[in-house]
Amino acid sequence: MTTPVDMLHQPYWLTMGPMIVVAATGFVVMILEFIFRKGDRRWLTVLSMLGVIAALVVAIVHWSAKPAFVLNTIGVDPFASVFSVLILLSSFLVLLFTLDWSAKSRVAAEHTYLILFAVVGALAMATATDLVTLYVGLELLSVASYVLVAVRTHSIHSVEGGIKYMLMGALGSAVLLYGMSFIYGISGSTNLMQLSSMGTQMFASYPSITVLGFLLMLMGMGFKLSLVPFHMWTPDAYAGAPTPITSFLATLSKAASFAMLLRMLIFIFNGPGAHLFYWAGIIAAVTMIVGNFIALPQRNMKRLLAFSSVAQAGYILVPFALFGVAQAQDWTGLFDSISFYLFAYTFMTVGAFAIVYLVERDKGSLDSDALIGLYQRSPWLAVALTIFVLSLAGMPLTAGFLGKFYIFVDTLHFSTMWLGIVLFATSVVSFFYYIGWLRKVFQKEPVGEVTALTASPVMHTLVALCVLGTLALGIVPAVLLHPLLGLTWLY
């Protein structure tokens, strides 16, 4: 007979702790939301944030826990812990963001627990070691996201973006599942542990089906990660969704999808299938080039950030492509650079969206001309936007530079320098559009009269947190790099 206290020491708690906390918070918030239908319900969001913080504490405690797993499907290893922390951190920032938004615009309060359930799905994607569980996590995240994008039911753009996102997302899921079914068909297993020892055998017996499985799974996740050429939905969904939800799609959803892609493909296709990762390198190069070039003519700020996030996904895919070239003992560096860049990316992207949101609300326009004279309207926000944009462009003393530098050094290490060169050359292209914003921000002659841009304390806190994260990772990267030192990432 086990008591609830014993439960806390169970492997269940060790492996699923954050997930349990977030799911429980989600149910509580959902029930409370039914009970208190009237009045200001922002305290529900605050409650959700507290739940996320509690889950974050649990995840950090397990940061370098010994690998353990339950039911053969959910496990904890440093990989799971690092990505759980990343997911919970970005969900905290996103919830903080929605706190201001739900106060300012009349939206259904369902979004709070929808986000929490999406986070549960995301955590499952980071921790599961079984294809079925991973897929369920992905669907939980996706279905919640479809609703979140379309949550402004009175806005045609929101609904359009939601529909597009759902159609493309469903297509991606189907392709992914199709790929998984091939792998299951030739191996008879969905468990990643078993699959990882069957790689050689699968390749020997059914080489072409294994390759097909790899490509379909990469394509399916390519939809979720908006890699070129599966990125078409990105600008519409990003522009249509309410901005806090856009930041959710761009950071949390992407980080979880990267975690899942990494775990899935590395476990199944290590060893003889390693050369397949080269395809990811080609997709990375195409994504970086196309993403940066189509961002050039964009005037809509959210669409520009959408394309910029396409390009950023390309950067993160670069170390991913190197898994094929690297020996297993060298993987640590690649995990380090991917997770560092994702942390950096989370801070700078949420920050940039926060300021776009404030500017849009102030001027009622998403055209980048709305940025004109931002420096006169709010010097602090102008400086913050400058930091985010310089970081996205990869300027030093910001998180973005170190992230790119780290990835670049990886490409050198594994003699895939051409990818590193593409990475930096396309970042120079990105200077054009990022600096185009800065020109407007610091433009001397504002059009019309200058009115001060005011923001709520919540938004100031959010922007300050993101500035802090972006600068801290750029100036004292040790705060993240040193905890990463010496982690043995996988089982």
Place this chain on the structure above:
Amino acid sequence: MSLSFWVVIAPLIAAVLLLVLPKMGGGESRSLSIVGTLVSLVLAIVMWLSFPAGQSGFEFTGQIHWFTLPALWQAANVSVGLSFGVDGLSLPLIAMTAFISVLAMAGAKRSIDRPRIYYFWLSMVTAGLLGVFSALDLFTFLVALEVTLFASFFLIQLFGLPGSPRAAIKFLIYRGFATVAMLVALVGIAYGLTGAYSTSGASSTMTFSIPQMLNLAHHSAGGLFPVAMQGALLLVLLLGVFIEEAFVPFHTWLPTTHEFADTPTNMVVGGLLTKTGAYVLLRFGVGMLPGQIQHYGTLIAVFGVINILYGAFAAWAQKDWRRLIAFGGISHMGLVLLGIASFSAAGLQGAMFMIVSSGLLTALLFFLTGAIEDRTKTVQLKDLGGLSKAMPMISGFLLVAALASLGLPLTSGFISEIQAFIGGFTSYPAVSFVGLGGLILSAVYLLYAIQKTTFGPSAKLAEGLSDATAREYLPTILLTALVLLIGIYPNLIGHLFNLSVQGLLGIGG
């Protein structure tokens, strides 16, 4: 903490103070930025005076552990430090940077809108430049290089003449690519050097420390890491240097930038920022890939001469003083390429002299033409004329600067040209002979411009204009004095880099 550390930090502290201190007016901002850079200048002079004779290594070094990049190289961690130090190659450039920056700040106009931001970026670009010249860690170096990039971008963008935003974007894109090429080449060299060592059986540790990299290059004698890779890396490095230095055919950003930037920015960009590429070529190219520099010597020499001649011809064709100075600078820096290509003591010394001389003279010329523009509101040659009557002092100094630029004996220009050509003739006589044409052409375009500006019938706009003010005398006299001092007593800076040059030649030479 070492002296070299404070040299870089002092302007940075000034910059931070400029941002955080409340209620800073124009005068206070200016004083604060001057004080910050003046500290660097004083420290540079202290290092200069106490620089141990007969030393070719790095002195006044200081290192602070910054962070560790996990599992960077064969599952080993690589430590990244904030590391500074000086040797005979960098000390003259550091001193020159602090000197010209102080004068640029001191000579800036009183009426600048948003002075805080202006002096902030000016201090930042100074700190960045000092960091570039004194960095002893590759990461520190790259960070400093990028700081110079966006600091000067903002100076051009925010404080230039009307139309400057376009020039600023051009500047950013060109130099952005240069930085990328250099980053690729330098990190590649770091990997190559360590990789080279490991194949020889010795245990290798990946390092970004520049002295250690130089050491490795010294020991492997350039023969241990694959020659094809060395060659490829040198070509990438050259691409970066060529854009950075505005060498033909990547030069178009420089005249545009100078045309639209204001005077202090021009002094910093023309006098200092365009010397970073040459420094990179000396430090990393000659220092770490000496064999490849010799291998591609002819190519570099030919490009040097193309630049000498193209720059001079283009300068002759200009109608605007600023563009003329820009092309004149390109022509002069072509001589640096020739000197480096020669791979001889005289050539490398000539290159160093030319970097310093061109820096000082470009700054002086921009300052004087800026002073003229303040009064006449134009720098178009056709509109100017007869200024020597209204402003004899400015015209006189302009003549001295022009004469020094064309290499009159007893000026810094002379010693630079003669040394670089001696070096060039020993290695590539035919190419150098063609390059001599540049000497004649520089006399033509400079004297032509002087004649249009200061002599001849007095133009209407010259009437009733005042001569130099006290604010303008200081930079003018100090810069001119230094130009003459180096010309008369070259050993003033020569003794610093002679040994370093010998050290560079000792490797694989």
